[in-house]
Amino acid sequence: MAxxxxxxNMFAGLISTNVSEIYLNNNFIKSLDGEIFSKLIHLRKLDLSWTGISDSNYTFAGLSSLETLSLSGTWFSNFPNFCNGNQSYLPKLKRLDLDNSKIDSLxxxxxxxxxxxxxxxxKLSLRxxxxxxxxxxRSLENLNLGxxxxxxxxxxxxAFNSKSLKNLTFSVTSTFSFNDHYIKRFQQLFSNCSQLEYLDLSDNTFQIxxxxxxxxxxPLKQLKELKLKNAKIQYLPTFKQNIFPxxxxxxxxxxxxxxWQGNAPFxxxxxxxxxxxxxxxxxxxxKTSFPESxxxxEGSLKTLLLxxxxxxCSCGISWLRQWIDTTTSKNITTDKNEWQCSISNTKVLEYYPMQTFPCLVTYIVPSLMALFALLVTSFVCYIFRFQIKLKLYRCKSRKDGYNSISNKGYVFDSFVAYSYKDLNWVKQHLIPxxxxxxxxxxxxRDRDFQPGTVFSDHITEKIEASRTFLLILSDNFARDKWCKFQLDIASHIGISRGDLSIIPVIIKDISFKSLSESIYNVINNTDCMVWSEDGPASELFWTKVVEGIH
Known part of the structure; x- marks a missing residue:
């Protein structure tokens, strides 16, 4: 038809019938008068897609029985008006399609x-x-903005505020980005979508x-399915159970x-x-890529697609190659028959790393070296067992002698000045x-300062009550104005009191642009101790810190 x-009177012959669907798609119709269909009381679906109907010539009066209306590919440049005063022309409408229309604004x-x-x-031209x-x-459950x-x-x-919405698809192109620069726009994006169960954000760019x-x-506590296909994601975000229950x-x-790092994301x-x-x-x-369960x-995962x-296909794939032969993997990895090696055309299932000489050497040589190192260490400890016992005895004696605070009435052995960003280091290493x-x-300060007291007064009071001042230096410290304030107060008290030792400890590198004059003077004029996780270096570090405090 054209x-x-x-x-x-086009549908006069259908008035006494039970016709429920009419398809007029792909015609050159330029106007719509709903009254033409008014006597078709059983009409439920009307397809007017890919016609020439536009904003200028249409009325939905007479279509009150419709449940499905397709206006895809039409020439509407604005969302159609379905209001008849305070009433609706289409009170029973359940589905509306406006795909590929000319609408450029909502x-x-x-x-x-x-x-x-x-x-x-x-495929709308929205900006x-x-x-x-x-x-x-009020009843909207499925919204597709793909x-x-x-x-x-x-x-x-x-923008998606809805108390009823359950399924949402929002995909643009790689030109639209969810990033930290505009994060305030996105943090509240789903704040009123508490019923959302399905969310497709594919084809956008994620950099947050x-x-x-x-x-x-x-806010999406009911979310059951999340799609982020082709979202330019480089680093796996963390999926916490309390956020995605x-x-x-x-x-x-x-x-x-x-x-990704360990099994942290999952x-x-x-x-x-x-x-x-x-x-x-x-x-x-x-083995550490996914949770042990x-x-x-034993976990909930039923399907893993890779x-x-x-x-x-090298020695590093040995665990995976063994795992995919287990009963557990056979049930989960449904597409493993299609996994390919990157260099050759070999399938992963056809690669057996432990049957290759390089892999045998890779696994056997380190084991032999570790065994040899253990034997040498044991031998050295046996030869020097008396010297080691003497050293331990001296350390214990020195430790026992350090238990009491100075007789000058100080409350603390040392005031610890650090950046809040380095609090984890203080908790995990310094305090223990x-x-x-x-x-x-x-x-x-995060433990011993009383809430409600002026911060600057607290700093002065606690430094004066301390025998020494332990400075935890890092780039975070150098950029923190309160940290530099503490250093200035300590320098002043040290000059006036005469016995406040400032003990600088460097736990992270400090960039040149962050280096202030006061920090430079401390580093330049004092014996600094540099933190290291290396065994012997670490022990020497802590020995010097304890000696500095005493």
Missing amino acids: LTNLPS STTLMCLDNLRTLHLV LLYKNTFSKL RLGSQFRRIEPG SDYNWLKMFK MLRRLNLASNRISS NEMKTLQMLSLRGNRISLIN WNNG VGNPFS KLETQHHLKLCI
Whole structure:
């Protein structure tokens, strides 16, 4: 058919029938008068897609029985008006398709479609999404905003606000980015989407930190499926159980993921059943890549998809090669028959690393060297066993002599000045070593300062009550104005009191641009101790720190 208009009596012969669907798609119809269909009381679906209907000539009066309406490919440049005063022309409408239409703006809140369940707005030329655009669609459950195109630039916080929305697809192109620079727009993006169960954000670019990632998705406690295909993700974000308590399916296919640190991204996932990492840049999978419960088949994971990754068929793939032969893997890795080695055309299933000479050497030689080192160490300890016992005795005696604080009435052995960003180092290394092991009493501001007191007064009071001043230097310290304030106060008290020793400890490198004059003077005029995790160096470091305090 090549209809250009719809005569008023076109459907007169269908009035007494039970016709429920009419398809007028792919015609040249330029106007719509809903009254033409008014006597078709059983009409439920009307397809007017790919016609010439536009903003200038249409009315939906007479279509009150419709449940599905397709206006895809039409010439509407604005979202159609479905309001008849305070009423709706289409009170029963459940599905509306406006894909590929000319709509370039949704500047007003969509209204008068109280029973609408599904709204498709695929391939529109939108430039931005406004706050509360869909909030008046009280029954909306499925919203598809896929493939919006490179002209899309901005989304306002709360654009998806909806108390009923369950399934959302929002994909633009690689030109639209979720990044930390505009994070304030995205942190509240889903704050009022508490019922969302399915979320597809594929084909956008994601460049946000773990903290902002978790904050953006935190409101979605009902989310069961998350798709982030082709999202330019390079580093796996963390999927915490308290943020994704219901997540069942996770699709991260076609990204740029090559590796991740241990099993941290998935360690807390107790409900995940399907994980797709297809088409990434993963070359090695080892025992620590996934939680132990997944490896032994005791976890929730039922499907793991890894096809399309450039696996490195070398000795490093030994664990993976053994694992895919286990019963657990056979049930989970449904696409393992298609896994390919990156260099050759060999399939991973056909590669047996322990049958190759290089791999045998790689595994056997380190074992022999470790055994040899153990034997040498044991022999040396036996030969010098008396000298070692004497050294331990001297250390114990010195430790016992350091237990009491100075007789001058100081409350603390040392005031510890550090940046808040280095608090973990203080907790994990400094406190256990000096307080627990050497029984020194330290003043730690995050522990010993009383709330409600003026911070600067607290600093002065605690430094004056301390016998020494322990300076934990790092680039974080050098950029912190309160840290530099503490150093200045300590220098002043040291001059006036005469017996306050400043003990500088460097735990991280300090950039030249962050180096202040006061820090430079301390480093230049004092014997600094540099933190190291190396065994002998670490022991020497702590010995010098304890001696400095005493």
